[in-house]
Every structure is written in C-alpha cells, then in structure tokens.
Amino acid sequence: MSDNPFPVDKAGLLEAYRMMKTIREFEERLHIDFAKGDIPGFVHLYAGEEAVATGIMMHLNDRDRIASTHRGHGHCISKGVDVHGMMAEIYGKETGSCLGRGGSMHIADLSKGMMGANGILGAGAPLICGAGLAAKFRGDGGVGITFFGDGAANQGMVLESMNLAAVWNLPVIFVCENNGYAEATSRDYGTAVKSYVDRGAGFGIPGVHADGTDFFAVYEVVGELIKRAREGGGPALLECEVIRFFGHFEGDAQTYKAKGENEYNRANRDCLKIFRAKVTEAGVISDAELDAIDGEVAELIEDSVASAKAAPLPSPKDLMSNVYVSY
Amino acid sequence: MARKLSYKMAVNEALDLEMTRDPTVILMGEDIVGGAGSPGEDDAWGGVLGVTKGLFAKHGARVMDTPLSESAYIGAAIGAAACGMRPVAELMFIDFIGCCFDEIFNQAAKFRYMFGGKAETPVVIRAMIGAGYRAAAQHSQMLTPIVTHIPGLKVVCPSNAYDVKGLLIQSIRDNDPVIFCEHKNLYAHEVDVPLESYAIPFGEAAIPREGRDATIVTYGLMVHRSLEAAEKLAREGVDVEVIDLRTLSPMDWDTVIESVEKTGRLIAVDEAHPRCSIASDITAFVAQHAFRALKSAPQMVTAPHSPVPFSPTLEDIYIPSAETIAGAVKKTIIQKMVAA
Amino acid sequence: MTDERIKPLVMPKWGLSMAEGKVTGWLKKPGSAIKVGDELLEVETDKITNVVEAGEAGVLRRILGEPDTVYPIKALIGVLADSDVPDAEIDAFVAGYVMPAAEEGSEEDAAAQYEFAETPAGTLRYAKRGTGPEQIVLVHGFGGDLDNWLFNIDALAEHATVYALDLPGHGQSIKSLADASLSGMSKALAGFLDKLGVSAAHLVGHSMGGAICLRTAIDRPDLVKSLTLISSAGLGDEINIDYIESFAAASSRRELKPALEQLFEDPNLVSRQLIDDLLKYKRLDGVTEALKALAKNMFPGGKQSSVLADEAAGTKRPVTVIWGASDKIIPASHTAALPAGWRAEVIDGAGHMVQMEKAAAVNALIRQGVGV
Known part of the structure; x- marks a missing residue:
C-alpha cells in the first residue's frame, strides 16, 4: 500500500465507499422488489448519483441540516438515517422511519439533521433557508444543504430562496443535481441557459460546477463552499452533473432516452466504478477490502428487506394520530 | 392589572412579551421593520399598518425585514421552526397566501403527521383578513375556510384585543403551525387587557351574549355585527345567544351543539364566501349532530360568491350587516311560527 | 323626599363594575310585612345572581321592578313604608323619585377605584371604602380576590373604613409568591397593613384567608383588634382536597x-361570567404555579397543615366564627371544638361562599364582632 494521495484518510474512504454502495444496493433492490409488486405507491431511485450525496455528506454532522427531494433515499442514507427504518417506511410499516405515514417521498429524521425527502419539487430550498437562519441564530457553525434537480431549478421558490439566502447571508448551499432529465423532459428543453452555475451571479452568490460522477470532485468543491459558509461567507450554488441509471420513477419505460444510453453510462460513468478504480489504482485500498464491504452491504440490505416484510402494519386506530400535537 | 388596549397593540404586546420570554421567538415579514437598509429611519414603518412598531428597537436582529418574496421567507420560517426556532412570520395580507401556499399546506401542515410524529413545526403565520378597507379584491379576502380545510394547521381568528393577546401567546407557545388571522377593521377596537402574559387555550369558544331564542355562531368582525343584531332583536323581544368561535381549527363543537340544543335555532354568520365556508361547515355539523333540536331550518349569512368589490357602495353591501343578520334570525323564528 | 317613613328599594350595586341588574323575580308579595334580612327579590347581574335582602323593616307597599327587566343601579324598584302611610303619599314619592346621579359608575372609573400598594411581598391591589374610625380588613381565600366581598364591602363601609386586598398570587396583585407558606402569606398581609399605616384592624378572613388572619393575630397581635373567620381554614384538619386540586x-x-359549583349551596349561582372571570385570572402566567405551591404547603397530603385555634386563643382577641351549614370545602363541623369564648354561627342555606349567599346575615355578624 502506498501513500494516500486523496483528501480523505483511508477510514474515510472506506466509509464513503460503504455509503455509496449502501445507496446503490438499496436502490437496486427496490428496483427488483418494486417490479415484483411488493412495494406500494411509487419510488424514485437515486442509483447513479451516489457520489454527490456522499461527497457532500462526508463533510457534515448531525448539527448540519439537509432538505432533500422526491429522489431522496441517497441523501437519507448518507445523512445517517437508519436503513432498516427507511426500508420499513417504503413498505408502509409501523417500524418505518416515519411509522409508515410518509413513504418513500417523505422519509425524514430530524435528529440526524434530515429535514425530509419532499414530494414538491424545489420545496426544500425555502426550508433550508430556515435551517440556515436557525444555525445563524444559534451561532453553532451549522450549515444547510438543499438538493434539487435540473427540473426544480426552474421553480420560483428555488430562485427566491437563493435571493433570500444571499440577502440574509445564510450558511446554505444550493445543490443542483443535474441528471439531464426533468422527469421525462430533457434539461435542454426546460432550461434556456447552458449552465445552472451562471444563475449564482444573478443572486450575487458563487456558482460552482462539479462532475457528479466523481466523489473526489464533489468532495473537494463542496468542502470549500461548506467551509466558507460555516465561517460566515454566505450561500453558494453547486451544480453536479450526474447520471440517473433508472427512470424518473419505477415503471418508467424510459423511451425518451437514447438507445444504449443506460448501458453506456453504467459501463463508463458509474461513480462507484470510478471510485473503486481510483482508490485501488492508487494502492490505498485493495479490491478485497471493497469486496468485503460489498458483502456486508448486501447482507444489510437483505436483512432490511426481510425485517421490513415481517414488520407490523400501522393500526387503523392510529389513522388520526399525530395530525396535531394535542388533539 | 388591566387597561384598555387596541386589537393592534395587543398583537404588538403579545409579540413583545413572548420575544422577551423566549429567545427562540423571531419575527420576519415584509416591512415589519420597514426601512431596513434605507437611508432614513430603520423602523420607519413597523409593519404596513404599524403593528410591529417598536419591536426592532427593542429586539434588534430578531425582527427581520424580508425581500418581497413570500415563498422564500414563509418557507424559511417553517424551516427554522423545524430546526428549533419559534418564528412568527407576517404574511401581510392573507390574499398573498397564493405565493407561499405550498410551504404552508404541503410542508408545515404535514410535517408532524408525514414524519410519524417526530417533527415539530411551531411557526405562526400572521395575516390580515377581511373586507371594509377599500382595498379591493386582492387585499380584502376572508380566506379562513381555505386554511381551516387543511389538517395539521391551527386557525385562529380573534374578535377583540383580550383574545388577540391570549391567543397569539398561545399560538407562539403551541407546537403546531398556526395561521393567526387579524381582522384589519378591528385594529382600533379596544377592550380591557391585562398587562401580564396569559394564554387562551385553542378550541374554546366564547359566548359574548347569552340568550334563549336563537344561536348565532360566528367569529372575527362578524361577532360585533352579530352582537349589534342581537341588541336590536332584544328590543323586539328576541333573546339571541352569540358564540364567538375564536379558533376555527380546532373548533369548539361542544359549545355550538349545547347552545343549539338550548335555543333550537341556528344562524351561522361568516364574512367568507358561502360555498365550503365556515358557515356551511357549522350548518352541516349542526344538521348532522343536533337535527332533532332544530325548530327551524338553519340560516347562513355570508358574503356573496363574488370577489370583494372596490367601490365603497358595493363593498358596504358585500359585507354582511347587522340588519341582514337580524333578518336571518327572524327567519328562523317565523319559520317556527308557520310550522306551529 | 325626606319623609323617613317611606323607604325606597333601589337596584343595588354589587361590586365596582355593576352598572345594571335584571329583576328575575320577587320573593315577597305586595303588602307583606318585611323584617331586616328578609329576602325580597332576586337580581341577576352579568357576574352573579343573588337575593336582595331587606336592609330596613316595613310593609312592602309597592313593587315597581318588573320581572325579566333590566334596571340601572339605584333605580327605584320598590317601596317600603309603614302601613299607616297613605297611598297618595307613596304615589307622590314614586312620582317624585329622582335617581341619584351615578357616581361615574362606568367601568373605566371602576378601575380607578382600585389602588395598588408597593409592599415587601410585591405590588398588591386593594380597595378602600368608607371613613369610619374602626378599620376592617377583608382577606379572601384560595384562588379568590377582593370581589369575593362584593356583597359585603359597601355594606360594611357605611360603618367603618374597609380595606379588601388581593393576596399575592391572586386577583390583580403580583403573581409570583416569594414565600408560598401560611406564614409567608401572613407576612405579606402584615406588610400590606404596615405599608398602609393600618396599625390595629379588625381582620375578616374567608377560608384560607381566615388561616392567614389567625397566623397574623399570633405573629403580630399588635395589628389585630378582632377576628372574624368565615368558613375558615386553620380551625381543623379537614379540607376538600379534590376541590383545591381541581x-x-x-x-x-x-x-x-x-x-x-361546590362553593355554593345553590350551584346555579355559578354564572358563565363568573367562570370566565376566574379563567381570565387563572390563565395569567404564574397563577397556576402560585396556586399549586400554596396548595402544596397549606394542604399537604390532603389535610390542613396548620390548626391554629388554641394558639390564637392565647392572644385574647375577640373571635367570631361564621360558617355556611352546607359548606362542601371545609366542613361546618369545625365549629364544634372552638376555644372557649369564641362566638360561632352556622348559617343555613349557604355553602362555602356564605358571605355571598347570605350577605346580610354575615354583614350583621361582622358588625357585631367589630362593634360598629
């Protein structure tokens, strides 16, 4: 094993890989089980975008808040939300993170700083301004990160939030996960400008680009933005170009994609493969070590599915509980 | 001890007391400081009608002007509430709710339930409601039914300064999102208000007038119109009970039903439009739960199913009057005579 | 009209904010012979319904107040006169009756009739009435305030200088209690009297206020000329702890x-306005904490912590004990074992709030105890 050329120590690299692999395994498994009809409702899978969530979340702790999207499983896992609770939630079980009341699109764990996946595109942006404001009043150095896709980047509330964060100088990072498709509509059809990064200038905040398939690119760029925000430097906009391996939602035939697009991306732009190649070629981590993690993650996911399937459903008598605090 | 205080200054006093008591209480809104960053006075306005005047001088950075950007700052208030603060956001006119309704009904209202009871969103959104200010169709609406419809929101609509202070303090201390509706035509109205802090629990209607012959159920400005109608009817020998709901969500159904069971007649008075209104809600509930007590068909007195007109001649007839209310009460009594 | 044989019956003024009252019904017929203390009619105010008792004797010659009709205070609602007074004179009296100008009796002025004293225990609200040489101090009970003396203060003020205060934690006085014990409350009362320069007074205490007066007589005998203890704590160990806690x-x-409703023999006396007024008080920040602290110290384990009769007897002050026969809070049986020389009167038809339910009788006993 040679010297570590990366900005993360070996333990951190193993943690990052485990995070990315857990997300991938979680999503691949949902893809299969959803097709079997085991899962109610609908799910939006994050597979292919793992390097973004992981590259960012490696900088955060529980005092930092994130506001996620409808495609939120990856954000949840990397922010530390319990995988068993998440799987049970997606199965609509009483043991779920939200007692089965939220489902895939509304997994949250405030104790971990995870303010919720969100079924409304762009809705996390105003919320994260509030998280940033709270951190500022507390003076605890906490930051807020909100995610949105290239589609939601055109929502008024996202743009208004960038302005608010700028005028209040909030410790907030706006992260655009640009996977090229707003649902089924291409990014180029729905957005007139070439780069989302340019929008930062419109609000007087830095706009930065990162290759979202490269954990290290994301990690380094966002690290600077987070450090700046923690020190009172204010908000920033980060655009990460990513690949969405699956459709908008499960069951999406993806006929709007080019022939062979998914196959090409899986072969050449898979963030997990890219990560593995970099760390093994540098001689910092061996394939065997990563394979061992793969095995542990597979067991974790298998166990989470088994326990989710076995878990009790919510009781009908609890239909009305938790609407309000006291009545 | 108590002294006369206006509805408007009761809002100011409640905010001041709670900010003094609890450092997590922060205020935000458009021009609630009113002059931030400008060359003249910092708190030139203290709110568009001066409701928050003086709070910036006292509490400094915890009172924040916002950009004209309801979606962003109402959402930020909700996000801050989910992160341990107790923000009071002023949505100047409730008519502006269209710009930030997602934050209110899809986010704040649903967090507790959707996240399995593990999230608290103690945010208060203050907004002016009601017609009569010559403010036309987009600054005069009574959108209480729209917010009352949403599970997870609490909706408060006080009729007097005593209730304003106690209910606003309760709203701030409450761990659920509260839409606090202030009737702009009551801002100058004064009653005795204690100097001390006090909280009025939600879901308890007041009965400003007891009576035997008919029950008027109402809230906000219409409480005063209804009391006026009741005085007028008392001179004609009709003894009317007036119920001031105070909070629309939760609703004090017990008090409504008990009163109708006593009087046998219901007149639901609401400044909102008639369809899917508080008035129709009350009427339906009473019909379902106290049908046998009713001696005559319940009456609804509401604004018409039209936008609020600008021209004073039209606006004055748009808002239900004491005469209209008294007429509706008489209708419930005449029906009885015909039936007998 | 100076004919003293003709005595007007007017709408009474109960408490400072009363501006009008509704006659709900007469309990005596025209022509009845009336003794002092007889129940004449019922009057309903926005706060309470009560019986108007005769303050003077005579024949009820005219009934002018119509049932279900509202009259301003001091409006003529009836006439008492001896049977030998000719009808014509009575008719002339009625025709010529001029309602005395209201002493600016509106609510705004009512507030000004309360005063506030800065005492060692904090700011205390009080009312002062009358100008007589003897000084009477009215001390309310647990959760009460000076309005508990609604039917007593003005009647007593015709014969003495009367003070009624809100104890710390109560009414419109300071809500925080520096010392929530009986001796703490007694010190607060003594501090109030010292502040007002009341050097020797007749203390009249109701319920917990009675125990406070007892404690004060023991600790500061210089301040106390006599005691009147109404449904008083401190005379036995029983207390309806369910009432206190609820x-x-x-x-x-x-x-x-x-x-x-447990406070009165007649639960119908509990009007919506009475409940609303009490809720307004109870909802003030600090009140619930103050009441709970008092209850914990005064009534630990559901019993009264201080039985003071024997100790107070040592002070040799005259004591009158008054009880409502059907008191559901502190039993009238506590009158059974009082020290020798203490006067005890148990009044039928009244509960714990005997000074409200049987005001005329209680006022007469207070006056006898005070000697005015």
Whole structure:
C-alpha cells in the first residue's frame, strides 16, 4: 500500500465507499422488489448519483441540516438515517422511519439533521433557508444543504430562496443535481441557459460546477463552499452533473432516452466504478477490502428487506394520530 | 392589572412579551421593520399598518425585514421552526397566501403527521383578513375556510384585543403551525387587557351574549355585527345567544351543539364566501349532530360568491350587516311560527 | 323626599363594575310585612345572581321592578313604608323619585377605584371604602380576590373604613409568591397593613384567608383588634382536597365549572361570567404555579397543615366564627371544638361562599364582632 494521495484518510474512504454502495444496493433492490409488486405507491431511485450525496455528506454532522427531494433515499442514507427504518417506511410499516405515514417521498429524521425527502419539487430550498437562519441564530457553525434537480431549478421558490439566502447571508448551499432529465423532459428543453452555475451571479452568490460522477470532485468543491459558509461567507450554488441509471420513477419505460444510453453510462460513468478504480489504482485500498464491504452491504440490505416484510402494519386506530400535537 | 388596549397593540404586546420570554421567538415579514437598509429611519414603518412598531428597537436582529418574496421567507420560517426556532412570520395580507401556499399546506401542515410524529413545526403565520378597507379584491379576502380545510394547521381568528393577546401567546407557545388571522377593521377596537402574559387555550369558544331564542355562531368582525343584531332583536323581544368561535381549527363543537340544543335555532354568520365556508361547515355539523333540536331550518349569512368589490357602495353591501343578520334570525323564528 | 317613613328599594350595586341588574323575580308579595334580612327579590347581574335582602323593616307597599327587566343601579324598584302611610303619599314619592346621579359608575372609573400598594411581598391591589374610625380588613381565600366581598364591602363601609386586598398570587396583585407558606402569606398581609399605616384592624378572613388572619393575630397581635373567620381554614384538619386540586388544575370552562359549583349551596349561582372571570385570572402566567405551591404547603397530603385555634386563643382577641351549614370545602363541623369564648354561627342555606349567599346575615355578624 502506498501513500494516500486523496483528501480523505483511508477510514474515510472506506466509509464513503460503504455509503455509496449502501445507496446503490438499496436502490437496486427496490428496483427488483418494486417490479415484483411488493412495494406500494411509487419510488424514485437515486442509483447513479451516489457520489454527490456522499461527497457532500462526508463533510457534515448531525448539527448540519439537509432538505432533500422526491429522489431522496441517497441523501437519507448518507445523512445517517437508519436503513432498516427507511426500508420499513417504503413498505408502509409501523417500524418505518416515519411509522409508515410518509413513504418513500417523505422519509425524514430530524435528529440526524434530515429535514425530509419532499414530494414538491424545489420545496426544500425555502426550508433550508430556515435551517440556515436557525444555525445563524444559534451561532453553532451549522450549515444547510438543499438538493434539487435540473427540473426544480426552474421553480420560483428555488430562485427566491437563493435571493433570500444571499440577502440574509445564510450558511446554505444550493445543490443542483443535474441528471439531464426533468422527469421525462430533457434539461435542454426546460432550461434556456447552458449552465445552472451562471444563475449564482444573478443572486450575487458563487456558482460552482462539479462532475457528479466523481466523489473526489464533489468532495473537494463542496468542502470549500461548506467551509466558507460555516465561517460566515454566505450561500453558494453547486451544480453536479450526474447520471440517473433508472427512470424518473419505477415503471418508467424510459423511451425518451437514447438507445444504449443506460448501458453506456453504467459501463463508463458509474461513480462507484470510478471510485473503486481510483482508490485501488492508487494502492490505498485493495479490491478485497471493497469486496468485503460489498458483502456486508448486501447482507444489510437483505436483512432490511426481510425485517421490513415481517414488520407490523400501522393500526387503523392510529389513522388520526399525530395530525396535531394535542388533539 | 388591566387597561384598555387596541386589537393592534395587543398583537404588538403579545409579540413583545413572548420575544422577551423566549429567545427562540423571531419575527420576519415584509416591512415589519420597514426601512431596513434605507437611508432614513430603520423602523420607519413597523409593519404596513404599524403593528410591529417598536419591536426592532427593542429586539434588534430578531425582527427581520424580508425581500418581497413570500415563498422564500414563509418557507424559511417553517424551516427554522423545524430546526428549533419559534418564528412568527407576517404574511401581510392573507390574499398573498397564493405565493407561499405550498410551504404552508404541503410542508408545515404535514410535517408532524408525514414524519410519524417526530417533527415539530411551531411557526405562526400572521395575516390580515377581511373586507371594509377599500382595498379591493386582492387585499380584502376572508380566506379562513381555505386554511381551516387543511389538517395539521391551527386557525385562529380573534374578535377583540383580550383574545388577540391570549391567543397569539398561545399560538407562539403551541407546537403546531398556526395561521393567526387579524381582522384589519378591528385594529382600533379596544377592550380591557391585562398587562401580564396569559394564554387562551385553542378550541374554546366564547359566548359574548347569552340568550334563549336563537344561536348565532360566528367569529372575527362578524361577532360585533352579530352582537349589534342581537341588541336590536332584544328590543323586539328576541333573546339571541352569540358564540364567538375564536379558533376555527380546532373548533369548539361542544359549545355550538349545547347552545343549539338550548335555543333550537341556528344562524351561522361568516364574512367568507358561502360555498365550503365556515358557515356551511357549522350548518352541516349542526344538521348532522343536533337535527332533532332544530325548530327551524338553519340560516347562513355570508358574503356573496363574488370577489370583494372596490367601490365603497358595493363593498358596504358585500359585507354582511347587522340588519341582514337580524333578518336571518327572524327567519328562523317565523319559520317556527308557520310550522306551529 | 325626606319623609323617613317611606323607604325606597333601589337596584343595588354589587361590586365596582355593576352598572345594571335584571329583576328575575320577587320573593315577597305586595303588602307583606318585611323584617331586616328578609329576602325580597332576586337580581341577576352579568357576574352573579343573588337575593336582595331587606336592609330596613316595613310593609312592602309597592313593587315597581318588573320581572325579566333590566334596571340601572339605584333605580327605584320598590317601596317600603309603614302601613299607616297613605297611598297618595307613596304615589307622590314614586312620582317624585329622582335617581341619584351615578357616581361615574362606568367601568373605566371602576378601575380607578382600585389602588395598588408597593409592599415587601410585591405590588398588591386593594380597595378602600368608607371613613369610619374602626378599620376592617377583608382577606379572601384560595384562588379568590377582593370581589369575593362584593356583597359585603359597601355594606360594611357605611360603618367603618374597609380595606379588601388581593393576596399575592391572586386577583390583580403580583403573581409570583416569594414565600408560598401560611406564614409567608401572613407576612405579606402584615406588610400590606404596615405599608398602609393600618396599625390595629379588625381582620375578616374567608377560608384560607381566615388561616392567614389567625397566623397574623399570633405573629403580630399588635395589628389585630378582632377576628372574624368565615368558613375558615386553620380551625381543623379537614379540607376538600379534590376541590383545591381541581380548581388549581382547571384550564377550561368545562373543568372549572364543576369545581366552582361546590362553593355554593345553590350551584346555579355559578354564572358563565363568573367562570370566565376566574379563567381570565387563572390563565395569567404564574397563577397556576402560585396556586399549586400554596396548595402544596397549606394542604399537604390532603389535610390542613396548620390548626391554629388554641394558639390564637392565647392572644385574647375577640373571635367570631361564621360558617355556611352546607359548606362542601371545609366542613361546618369545625365549629364544634372552638376555644372557649369564641362566638360561632352556622348559617343555613349557604355553602362555602356564605358571605355571598347570605350577605346580610354575615354583614350583621361582622358588625357585631367589630362593634360598629
């Protein structure tokens, strides 16, 4: 094993890989089980975008808040939300993170700083301004990160939030996960400008680009933005170009994609493969070590599915509980 | 001890007391400081009608002007509430709710339930409601039914300064999102208000007038119109009970039903439009739960199913009057005579 | 009209904010012979319904107040006169009756008739009435305030200088209690009297206020000329702790009403306005904590912590003990074992709030105890 050329120590690299692999395994498994009809409702899978969530979340702790999207499983896992609770939630079980009341699109764990996946595109942006404001009043150095896709980047509330964060100088990072498709509509059809990064200038905040398939690119760029925000430097906009391996939602035939697009991306732009190649070629981590993690993650996911399937459903008598605090 | 205080200054006093008591209480809104960053006075306005005047001088950075950007700052208030603060956001006119309704009904209202009871969103959104200010169709609406419809929101609509202070303090201390509706035509109205802090629990209607012959159920400005109608009817020998709901969500159904069971007649008075209104809600509930007590068909007195007109001649007839209310009460009594 | 044989019956003024009252019904017929203390008619105010008792004797010659009709205070509602007074004179009296100008009796002025004293225990509200040489101090009970003396203060003020205060934690006085013990409350009362320069007074205490007066007589005999103890604590160990706890805990009308109904022989006396006024007080920040602290110290384990009769007897002050026969809070049986020389009167037809339910009788006993 040679010297570590990366900005993360070996333990951190193993943690990052485990995070990315857990997300991938979680999503691949949902893809299969959803097709079997085991899962109610609908799910939006994050597979292919793992390097973004992981590259960012490696900088955060529980005092930092994130506001996620409808495609939120990856954000949840990397922010530390319990995988068993998440799987049970997606199965609509009483043991779920939200007692089965939220489902895939509304997994949250405030104790971990995870303010919720969100079924409304762009809705996390105003919320994260509030998280940033709270951190500022507390003076605890906490930051807020909100995610949105290239589609939601055109929502008024996202743009208004960038302005608010700028005028209040909030410790907030706006992260655009640009996977090229707003649902089924291409990014180029729905957005007139070439780069989302340019929008930062419109609000007087830095706009930065990162290759979202490269954990290290994301990690380094966002690290600077987070450090700046923690020190009172204010908000920033980060655009990460990513690949969405699956459709908008499960069951999406993806006929709007080019022939062979998914196959090409899986072969050449898979963030997990890219990560593995970099760390093994540098001689910092061996394939065997990563394979061992793969095995542990597979067991974790298998166990989470088994326990989710076995878990009790919510009781009908609890239909009305938790609407309000006291009545 | 108590002294006369206006509805408007009761809002100011409640905010001041709670900010003094609890450092997590922060205020935000458009021009609630009113002059931030400008060359003249910092708190030139203290709110568009001066409701928050003086709070910036006292509490400094915890009172924040916002950009004209309801979606962003109402959402930020909700996000801050989910992160341990107790923000009071002023949505100047409730008519502006269209710009930030997602934050209110899809986010704040649903967090507790959707996240399995593990999230608290103690945010208060203050907004002016009601017609009569010559403010036309987009600054005069009574959108209480729209917010009352949403599970997870609490909706408060006080009729007097005593209730304003106690209910606003309760709203701030409450761990659920509260839409606090202030009737702009009551801002100058004064009653005795204690100097001390006090909280009025939600879901308890007041009965400003007891009576035997008919029950008027109402809230906000219409409480005063209804009391006026009741005085007028008392001179004609009709003894009317007036119920001031105070909070629309939760609703004090017990008090409504008990009163109708006593009087046998219901007149639901609401400044909102008639369809899917508080008035129709009350009427339906009473019909379902106290049908046998009713001696005559319940009456609804509401604004018409039209936008609020600008021209004073039209606006004055748009808002239900004491005469209209008294007429509706008489209708419930005449029906009885015909039936007998 | 100076004919002293003709005595007008007017709408009474009960408490400072009363501006009018509704005659709900007469209990005597025209022509009846009336003795002092007879119940003449019922009057309903926005706060309470009560019986108007005769303050003077005579024949009820005219009934002018119509049932279900509202009259301003001091409006003529009846006439008492001896049977030998000719009808014509009575008719002339009625025709010529001029309602005395209201002493600016509106609510705004009512507030000004209260005063506030800065005492060692904090700011205390009080009312002062009358100008007589003897000084009477009225001390309310647990959860009460000076309005508990609604039917007593003005009647007594015709014969003495009367003070009624809100104890710390009560009414419109300071809500925080520096010392929530009986001796702490007694010190607060003594501090109030010292502040007002009341050097020797007749203390009249109701319920917990009675125990405070007892404690004060023991600790500061210089301040006390006599004691009148009404449904008083401190004379035995029984207390209806369910009432104390439910009153302290009640946060809504529905919770408070059944508690308050235990205070009266006639539960119908508990009006919506009475409940609303008490809720306004109970909802003030600090009140619930103050009441709970008092209850914990005064009534630990559901018993009265201080039985003071024997100790107080040592002070040799004259003591009158008054009880409502059907008191459901502190039993009238506590009158059974009083020290020798103490006068005890148990009044039928009244509960714990005997000074409200049988005001005329209680006022007469207070006057006898004070000697005015």
